[in-house]
Amino acid sequence: MCGIIGYVGYEDAVPIILDGLKKLEYRGYDSAGIAVMDDQGFSVVKQKGRLTALEELVRKSPIAGYMGIGHTRWATHGEPSDINSHPHLGSKNKIAIVHNGIIENFKQIKERLEQKGTVFVSQTDSEVIAQLAEHYYNGDIIDTVIRVTNALEGSYALGIMCIDEPGKLIAVKKDNPLIVGISDKGNFIASDVPAVLAHTNKVYYMNDKEIAVLTKDGVSFFNTDNEPIEKTPETITWSIDSAEKGGYEHFMLKEIMEQPRVLKDTINSALRSGENKNLLDSLDITRFNRIVITACGSAYNAGMVAKYVFERLCRISVDVELASEFRYKDPIIDENTLVILVSQSGETADTIAAMREAKSRGAYTLSIVNVIGSTIAKESDATLYTLAGPEIAVATTKAFSAQLVLLYILAVRFAHKLKRITDDQQEELLSEIAALPDKSYELFEHVDFIQKYASNCVGYKSIFFIGRNIDYAISMEGSLKLKEISYIHSEAYAGGELKHGTISLIEEGTLVVAISCSEKLYGKIYSNVEQVISRGARVLFIGNCIQAIPDDRLSIIEIPKVNELFSPSLSVIVLQLFSYYVAANKGLDIDKPRNLAKSVTVE
Numbered sequence: 001m002c003g004i005i006g007y008v009g010y011e012d013a014v015p016i017i018l019d020g021l022k023k024l025e026y027r028g029y030d031s032a033g034i035a036v037m038d039d040q041g042f043s044v045v046k047q048k049g050r051l052t053a054l055e056e057l058v059r060k061s062p063i064a065g066y067m068g069i070g071h072t073r074w075a076t077h078g079e080p081s082d083i084n085s086h087p088h089l090g091s092k093n094k095i096a097i098v099h100n101g102i103i104e105n106f107k108q109i110k111e112r113l114e115q116k117g118t119v120f121v122s123q124t125d126s127e128v129i130a131q132l133a134e135h136y137y138n139g140d141i142i143d144t145v146i147r148v149t150n151a152l153e154g155s156y157a158l159g160i161m162c163i164d165e166p167g168k169l170i171a172v173k174k175d176n177p178l179i180v181g182i183s184d185k186g187n188f189i190a191s192d193v194p195a196v197l198a199h200t201n202k203v204y205y206m207n208d209k210e211i212a213v214l215t216k217d218g219v220s221f222f223n224t225d226n227e228p229i230e231k232t233p234e235t236i237t238w239s240i241d242s243a244e245k246g247g248y249e250h251f252m253l254k255e256i257m258e259q260p261r262v263l264k265d266t267i268n269s270a271l272r273s274g275e276n277k278n279l280l281d282s283l284d285i286t287r288f289n290r291i292v293i294t295a296c297g298s299a300y301n302a303g304m305v306a307k308y309v310f311e312r313l314c315r316i317s318v319d320v321e322l323a324s325e326f327r328y329k330d331p332i333i334d335e336n337t338l339v340i341l342v343s344q345s346g347e348t349a350d351t352i353a354a355m356r357e358a359k360s361r362g363a364y365t366l367s368i369v370n371v372i373g374s375t376i377a378k379e380s381d382a383t384l385y386t387l388a389g390p391e392i393a394v395a396t397t398k399a400f401s402a403q404l405v406l407l408y409i410l411a412v413r414f415a416h417k418l419k420r421i422t423d424d425q426q427e428e429l430l431s432e433i434a435a436l437p438d439k440s441y442e443l444f445e446h447v448d449f450i451q452k453y454a455s456n457c458v459g460y461k462s463i464f465f466i467g468r469n470i471d472y473a474i475s476m477e478g479s480l481k482l483k484e485i486s487y488i489h490s491e492a493y494a495g496g497e498l499k500h501g502t503i504s505l506i507e508e509g510t511l512v513v514a515i516s517c518s519e520k521l522y523g524k525i526y527s528n529v530e531q532v533i534s535r536g537a538r539v540l541f542i543g544n545c546i547q548a549i550p551d552d553r554l555s556i557i558e559i560p561k562v563n564e565l566f567s568p569s570l571s572v573i574v575l576q577l578f579s580y581y582v583a584a585n586k587g588l589d590i591d592k593p594r595n596l597a598k599s600v601t602v603e
């Protein structure tokens with residue numbers, strides 16, 4: 001997501017901030033900006049595009065200051081544009097802020113301030129923070145920050161400067177990372193350690209709602225009652241390279257671990273407030289008699305899972321089509337068809353072509369996209385955004401999980417609009433979805449086991465995945481993940497199909513990964529497991545309703561209980577970790593697997 005850097009000290013803040021922003025580039029961004037303060041006030045330079053363009057602008061019209069804040073923005077509310085870039089200033093030019101996170105109640109705050117005469121200039125949720133801070137400012141910036149944070153719902157990491165309190169850089173966070181770095185030449189705030197590592201390896205990790213006040217000579221911390229608190233700095237021993245990955249060996253593992261947070265953000269955006277919620281509230285499903293989901297790669301697998309959820313809840317027939325096939329098949333769609341396009345990048349050539357084909361035949365196109373301003377987001381009739389943040393590893397993990405939860409919510413909301421489920425049922429299903437982030441976190445207890453198990457799997461030439469119904473759909477993603485990054489051949493099979501082909505490939509020592517999150521189908525998949533074990537296979541059994549007879553060849557990973565329709569969100573994390581550790585044990589270039597690209601913009 002966005003990156004923040006701030007500095008107050010004895011040197012010119014501008015080169016320090018620009019350099020810090022470069023170190024945060026790996027987080028992905030679409031615009032960047034910097035605000036510095038000197039005796040004359042604020043100087044702000046910000047614009048859409050790469051950091052090199054920002055540097056060029058600063059070179060042409062130099063600015064300087066002893067204190068400053070910088071930001072790389074990944075758009076969530078409001079398209080990437082100069083005006084939506086950070087830092088944001090209040091209308092009185094008294095307070096400047098940079099923000100990483102999502103303010104869920106920004107509309108309400110904005111409306112309140114507008115009624116009092118505040119004029120907003122951007123479409124961002126972040127601007128309300130600067131405006132609200134100016135509105136509350138009473139001569140005490142700490143007091144103001146406490147009042148502002150009490151009014152905000154959502155997540156934030158903030159760097160704040162106030163013209164009336166020169167020499168004080170303020171930082172506060174909730175649910176988004178922020179560190180404070182200390183050195184003899186001044187003090188720093190940053191989203192992440194790499195941004196300050198060139199200057200210091202002494203950092204404080206901020207906890208939620210702690211307020212840091214940095215001056216050029218020191219840092220003090222306060223709680224929300226404005227009382228001083230003691231904190232101890234830590235010494236960082238990481239290299240810059242591993243610091244970018246948050247201490248993880250690969251971006252893929254970092255992104256797997258980010259999933260509870262990503263699920264929470266995406267679910268909140270659809271259920272609590274924001275553009276996703278507005279769209280879900282206003283979409284009229286009743287006019288469609290058919291749903292087609294079209295996508296590529298993992299996004300297609302998300303569609304395969306969604307088919308079961310939509311059909312079960314909405315009782316509408318859903319076809320899932322590979323976008324590369326859909327575009328050439330003379331599809332039977334018309335104005336009564338809803339075509340859902342799923343794409344992390346929003347730039348996949350085949351998915352774009354499928355969207356244009358669907359539109360030309362009069363279908364309504366709804367996209368589920370991660371990148372704001374991407375072609376699919378711009379051209380489709382409506383867009384729901386996954387709030388996964390930039391995904392760097394080629395093999396998708398967190399964006400896939402965010403796609404799944406949006407598809408579930410869409411299905412539940414549609415089912416309710418179609419009167420297939422009651423108010424109470426809708427409530428119950430949505431609260432099960434809202435519980436997924438916490439349940440997904442519990443899965444990390446299995447990391448050691450999965451790592452050990454995977455270390456014994458590096459020699460396989462082929463691995464099979466089986467499941468039934470929705471477990472089969474998610475096993476397709478497990479299989480794709482494994483082959484993408486470990487280069488081991490794998491196939492996903494519907495359990496019932498084993499006897500029609502794959503069983504001939506099962507021999508002594510073959511590995512089969514079986515998934516079972518449906519009580520109703522447990523007996524069926526268990527009988528498949530017994531069949532392959534009796535032919536010499538080893539089985540890794542993943543599920544939440546497993547009651548198997550112990551066997552040396554059988555290993556079980558129990559996942560938390562959840563409505564089977566939403567269980568893929570949990571089983572997929574185990575599958576991702578399994579693939580990751582198999583590939584890691586093979587010493588492969590996990591973040592950039594051979595021959596694969598993150599975004600396939602050619603046919």
Ligand code: G6P
Nearest residue numbers: 296297298299343344345348396
């Ligand atoms: C590539 C990526 C996959 C991704 C697929 C679709 O193959 O390596 O991880 O699932 O494209 O990409 P999209 O951006 O449309 O989701």
